[in-house]
Amino acid sequence: MWVVCRVDDDRNAATNPKWVFAAIWLVFFLQGMGPGMWMPALTNILGSMGLREWVPWAFIVSPVCALVSPLIGGALADQRVPANRLFVWSSVVAALGLLAAFWVLAAGWHPLWFLGFLGVSSLAGGPAWGLLATVSMSHLRHGERTFPLVRVGATIGWIAGGLITSHLLRADTSALCGYASAGVRMTAAFAAMLLPLTLPLGRASSWKSRLGLDAFVLMKQRDHLVFFLVTALYSIPISALYMYAPELLKVLGDPRPTGTMTIAQVLEVVSMFALGAMMTRMRVKALLMWSLGLSVLRFALSATAGWTGMIGWHLGGIALHGMCYTFYFITAQIFLDRRVDPGMKGQAQGLLSMVSGGIGPLMGALVCGWLREHLVADGVHGWDAFWIVLSAMAALCFVVFGLFYRGRVKDPA
Numbered sequence: 001m002w003v004v005c006r007v008d009d010d011r012n013a014a015t016n017p018k019w020v021f022a023a024i025w026l027v028f029f030l031q032g033m034g035p036g037m038w039m040p041a042l043t044n045i046l047g048s049m050g051l052r053e054w055v056p057w058a059f060i061v062s063p064v065c066a067l068v069s070p071l072i073g074g075a076l077a078d079q080r081v082p083a084n085r086l087f088v089w090s091s092v093v094a095a096l097g098l099l100a101a102f103w104v105l106a107a108g109w110h111p112l113w114f115l116g117f118l119g120v121s122s123l124a125g126g127p128a129w130g131l132l133a134t135v136s137m138s139h140l141r142h143g144e145r146t147f148p149l150v151r152v153g154a155t156i157g158w159i160a161g162g163l164i165t166s167h168l169l170r171a172d173t174s175a176l177c178g179y180a181s182a183g184v185r186m187t188a189a190f191a192a193m194l195l196p197l198t199l200p201l202g203r204a205s206s207w208k209s210r211l212g213l214d215a216f217v218l219m220k221q222r223d224h225l226v227f228f229l230v231t232a233l234y235s236i237p238i239s240a241l242y243m244y245a246p247e248l249l250k251v252l253g254d255p256r257p258t259g260t261m262t263i264a265q266v267l268e269v270v271s272m273f274a275l276g277a278m279m280t281r282m283r284v285k286a287l288l289m290w291s292l293g294l295s296v297l298r299f300a301l302s303a304t305a306g307w308t309g310m311i312g313w314h315l316g317g318i319a320l321h322g323m324c325y326t327f328y329f330i331t332a333q334i335f336l337d338r339r340v341d342p343g344m345k346g347q348a349q350g351l352l353s354m355v356s357g358g359i360g361p362l363m364g365a366l367v368c369g370w371l372r373e374h375l376v377a378d379g380v381h382g383w384d385a386f387w388i389v390l391s392a393m394a395a396l397c398f399v400v401f402g403l404f405y406r407g408r409v410k411d412p413a
Contacts, residue, residue, distance in 0.1 A: 020139045021146065023194040025153040027087075028132060030188035032154030036161030037181040038102070040246050040261040041172050045105075047247070048173035054111045056369030059243050061115050063362035065122035073127020073350055076200075083138075084195035087131040090124050091189035095182045097121030102178025125185070126357070130349035135198045137337045145276040148330055152272035155322075159262040159269075166259030177258075218340065218348060226405045228355050231332065234292065234397045235360020237299060237390035240368045241321055245314070248302065248383055252311040263315060267322030275330060284335050285407040291327035292398040298324055299391035306383025317387075329356060 038045075043055050076086055097120035104113040133147075140146045164180070171177040218224040241264070249257035278287065301317035304310075332352060340348040371389055376382040 017141050020196055021150060023191075023196070024132070024136050024140070024150045027188055027192050027195060028150055028153035029157040029160075030184055030191055031128060031132065032157030033161040033164075034098075034157075034181045034185040034188065036158030036262070036265070037165045037177045037184065038098075039242055040162060041165055041177050041258045043243055043247050044173050044250060044257065045175065045177075049105070051111055054115075055243065056365050056372075057111075057115060058118065059239065059365040059369075060362060061119045062122040062126075063358045063360070063365060065119055065126050065358075067354060067358040067362070069123050069126030073131060076127075080200055082200065083131045083134045083198040084192060087128060087135070087195070088189050088192045090127055090131070091185055091192060094121045094125030094128070095185035095189065097124060098178060098185060099182035102175040102182070105178070106175035126353065127350060129357070130353045133333050133337070133349045135195055138198050139196050145280070147334060148272040148275040148326075151330055151333075152269055155265045155268040155272060155326075159265040162258050162262040162265070166256040172256060172258045218351065223405055223407065224339070226401065227332070227335070228351070230292075230397050230401045230405075231328075231352070232355050232360040232363070233400070234295070234328065234394065235356050236364040236367050237295070237393045238321075238325070239361045239364025240299075240387075240390055241318070243365065243368055244372055244386070245302070245318055248306065248314055249311070251380055251383070252305065252309065252314060254311065260315070261318060263319045264322040264325070267319050268326050269322075271323045271326035272330065275326060279331070279334065283407055284331060285401075285405055287327050287331045288405075289398065289402060291324045291331075292394060292401060294320060294327075295324045295394040296391050296398060299387050299394055303384045303387035303391060306385075306387055332356075 042058060043052075046052060046055050046058060073086060073090065097117050101114050101117035101121060104117060105111075136147050136150055140150065161181070161184070165171050165177040169176050169180060171180075219228065246257040246261055249260055254260050275287075298317045298320040301313050301320065305312070305314035305317070333349065336348045336352055368390075371386050375385045375389070
């Protein structure tokens, strides 16, 4: 009887558009607040502890985990476990792992302990963004137009997290922000119990299906191949924002870089509200091209800051990042939801998470770490060369996508 009542409750919730919208928005808000508290601060935290050489490794852990968990999580959501319930349990484990990671860091244990627990958190939480996208697209009315409006909750949450870290906790160089983030992540798990039931629509036909490897069949289509390739390459310079933009802010004299980094999310909010309308008027290719083109300018602005020593140029680049990120990655999630069968949507979102949160950032951590080591002297000089190389990478993505992506002739988006 209890099971029947629980399922009925889920179904009733799913029929109430306002309730569904509010529940999904709340979970996105908390999901964004968690990493917003610690990720922009991590480089400065490790630096304050004399562990600056561990920064690239810290930013490698999550991408390595994202090579595995999003695909498996997407496959489970497609074939075996309701996506909303899978999100709850993955968030609980991710929160505990994050709490342990920052505890051992503050306790002075060897950094490998920190990386290990951070890996546990990343492995468990890797499917989260894809699972939330699956729940959203399954239950929101007019999903393509309303998804940006719930996804903006994560951006607002990230802003709140950064401001809390800098101005309330004053923890820009303290493990305290990691503890707070773990608490927020656990709260997100409890809030996710409000999400409507999202039943699996696919069926596993082999061990490859169970591991989510069927998603790679999407690569057989030319546009999908170009899209995923460019997404991986584009994620390389994007990684520098989280790794080294806060460091440059500190070099340029900003005492509260974590809070300042939320400028990007402010522009994300504005862009989210505009995206729904833009997708009804512009093709997907046009939106993605705009994002890649603006990214060339975005990194060039930070290069100018490194050359002139004027923080305003870097602030402009950080702000522009919010627009570029929204126009590319949120459009990408909607693009995949349009293009794949219902029984493959979770795996498609998992593949996107693997590429944008795994392969790309993994290469980004290695490449950006190498560039930081060889181009930036004494942490002060050479930032102009560092950022101009990343601008060139964004330009390469723009050219490759423009030349090889075709798009659907009759698809207005």
